Amino acid sequence: MPSITKAADKSISSNIGPGMISRYSGPWNTERAAHLLRRTTYGSTISDINETAKLSMEEVVELLLADLPLPEEPINYYYEEDPYVAVGESWIDKKYINGDNPLINARRRSLSGWTIKALLSGGINIREKLTLFWSNHFVVQATVVQDPNFIYHHNDLLRKGALGNFRKLVKDVTLSPAMLRYLNGNQNTKNAPNENFARELFELFTIGKGPLAGAGDYTTFTEEDVSQASKILTGWIDQGYYYRDDNPAGAIYVNSRHDTTSKQLSHRFNRTVVDNDGDNEYATLVDIIFEQEEVSRYICRKLYRWFVYYDIDETVEVQIIEPLAQILRENDYEIKPVLKVLLTSDHFYNICSVGPMIKNPIDFIINLLVQFEISYPEDNLEAYKVWSRMAELFAGFGMNYYEPPNVAGWKAYYQEPLFYRTWITAATLPLRQAYTNAIVSGQAKVRNTVLTMDTLKIISQLDNADDPNELIKGLTSFLFPQPLTENQYTFLKSILIPGLPDFEWTVEYNLHLNDPTNEEIKNAVDLKLRKLLLNMLTMPEYYLS
């Protein structure tokens, strides 16, 4: 359903002609490459951007959509009292004792640390952003699901399927033990159907809810469909809890819990009858839902909101969503072809698409760390300690990775009219500033590790960094989606070299380049750079992507 925005009174598309989805044919340069990387990855270094600008747009998109090996499994990084898992080893599928909270907490912390590591190591690839996209689509909440193994399993399932087939992913998620528990699918039986999962399967996971067309009829599905689908989905329970020797997460079909009657869907699904087919019925249901074209539009709108912009007006609906949805259907619901077209489209690189996305907290937090090449302890166990601690930042900023506020996900991706603006309030802004201040000033101490950035290494990747104007312009295009105003450049220069002529920077910086081991010179230059960066990174322009 097209949305008419309130926050922005003029849409992105208003000054774009036809052919918005056609291949972008303008110049390919560092600005365009940086835009693509900002939207698809959790941060790039200056070198990353320079390297990708040398490739063709298609080659970069190829890299972004490439299948990668999975991250290593999360490990027990400190808890020596774990009776089942030695320190340094994976705890996936390993038993734990219900009620042993220190043990369960140790695994939760490990999972958090592992998640940060995965985000930081995402590289030039879209998978991490897509995994979070799917986590925001197929929501489970850790506090409800409880078992950290289930949460890992769910995330793993989404990461594995991130660039795969949407229909298959819906089927897999239906039997995800975390989902069975989160939406009470495991309590959905023939004698006492529980509608929770069935409702969200329609409303949030596949076809979306249309306008109310009549009593209990939401255009795309009806209350009757919810009730019939919950019967179809009866019989499944989650397996792999604490009581077994091993703890492989999965789903079990129990025939005695299954409703063996014939179920009939509403006219919205051509009154299709699903006869008893035991453990295969859920897949049939998903196939039936996917016969409706609306499924392809619904997911394309969500992808658009995640990768491009929140405002889907009539033009975007017709020129972007509709063609993407068609590509999705033509490719049997494979995700890659859709992303390929979107990320090489004219619309994606149009100046109006560059910069109006407010970075979500995870994007904001991880970006800074990746851009400035923050280093972590070489010892993996020590590094885990740092990462698991850093994961607490997510919750503080309002975006705990495994705890979206509810089954609809984070408000920024559906709540009109604020959308992305939801992230920015008088409560969250100070956190963003405090975080950048701590990192840039080198005062961010996590456990025993101080998170440091090498400012001189950063600017060494820029051309002509000894010219203060070039330095500031170079950092601007590295950090911000769009250029600054002349006043802003002047202001920033006054921070770098207050009241001094330009050549003073050139002199000082060259002194350092010619004598790199001289700590005194190095510190003086470093201090100036930190001051400059502090000012740049607390500018609201940095919150935009």
Next chain:
Amino acid sequence: MKRRNFLRQTSGYIALPTLLRGLPLTAASSPLFSNAIGEDNDKILILIQLIGGNDGLNTIIPLDKYDILGNARSNILIPESQVLKLTQEIRMHPSMQSIKALYDDASMTVLQDVGYPNQNRSHFRSSDIWNSGSPADEIWNTGWIGRYLEDCHPLYPENYPNDTTTDPFALSIGSVVSETCQGTRTNFSLAITDPLSITPLANNTIDQVPDTPYGRELAFLRTTIDQANEYGEVISEAAAKGSDAYGPYPDTGLGEQLKAISLLISGGLKTKIYVASIGGFDTHANQATSGDPTTGNHAELLKELSDAVYALQTDLKSQGLEEKVISMTFSEFGRRIRSNASLGTDHGSAAPMMLFGSCINAGIIGKSPLLPDIPELSDGVPMQYDFRSVYSSILIDWFDIDRSVVTNILGDEFSYIPLVNGCNQTTATEDISLTVNATVHPNPFYAWSTISLESKGEHTRIGLYDSIGHELDLIANRKLSQGPHEIRYDGSHLPSGNYFCRITTATGVKTMSMIKVR
């Protein structure tokens, strides 16, 4: 579905909205209404959102329906011996001992079965409906409080704060702003987590932004930073001056939020609206503990609510501030009459609202819920009151807003409910009567039935609803002359089952059960 765009900004000029059915809201810009809210009105409203859909039937429990409830929800129903007594007919969940004390002190009102026609059972959609105050079939992108505030501050946030308006209009405790306060240009609420630690933010650019999507988001960021800074000072000052004379507040999420609010009120902050929230009411499973329904997730939530509200009221009272503040709970829907096998309840329809304060009309408003003898699986509690009646009555009585302005804010005229009283009530009133004098006969009926009612000469709306709140027929919607009326209704097209006939006038509401048989 119709979509309505309230006031859309066009380069500094506010376009006039078409809020009512065809009636332009010219009042918004006319001086006649710019003082619609008495500037000297210092009343405060605290909204407490119960996120997830509160099970009203296990919160405020109708004693006279125990037979039905015992059959429909035996696994979660609180035993009769354990419930707290409010009136002869009405009981309350045993976790709400401290709220019971407020009731006994004439500081609590229960408004039975609040909802809206054509109940939507999606959390998100229904929350949007409650936050915006829209009809179920229209999407409004502003909040009801936002429209109220915008009515007299149409240019906000331009030039705010200023010499005459120094304090934030609304505060949302937490990290997100409240959708109830969404205006057409911006959200009127400021989100704060801790009023005692507000730090100034860097913002050193005043340059124009380009008129592009990027420019607009940038302008939003800059404005938010400026406002956070300017209002931040005022909030910090109030927090420093204020005290929480009563202590301790319970160490819970809601306890902390209400404590922060009370601190700011005590410090003299002129903010009119505070929004607090407590999540977890989506109790599909384990709402009650197996074998002991007095415990479980729902019991804990109600205790958190109850203890926090009690602390707030006691605190305000001890500081002599109780006559300035009303608190009110709301939730996106109630839950089903039948429980499920997971010791929980699924999304339902209407549910009671609770109001607190010494100036409210303390007692029970409304009848015991109208439950079918044998509820269907999908049946929720039918509504007695429209939530917009609550909003409009609060705006009229608490904030002294002209009735016609309120009608504009809510898009229609809603029955008035006397929620506010003279601040000196000493005992709760057991049955605050708002009823319409009406009967329906025959009932059960086959094809025809007749509604007899005594009109006071008011506009009268009569609708027929099914058990999940869909309005099936609009039987009458017109001004009826004073005196008795008989209105024949042809229900021959209806399948047999339980229905509800709901009559609303400006001064009363009546819901009657109607049973169609063959």
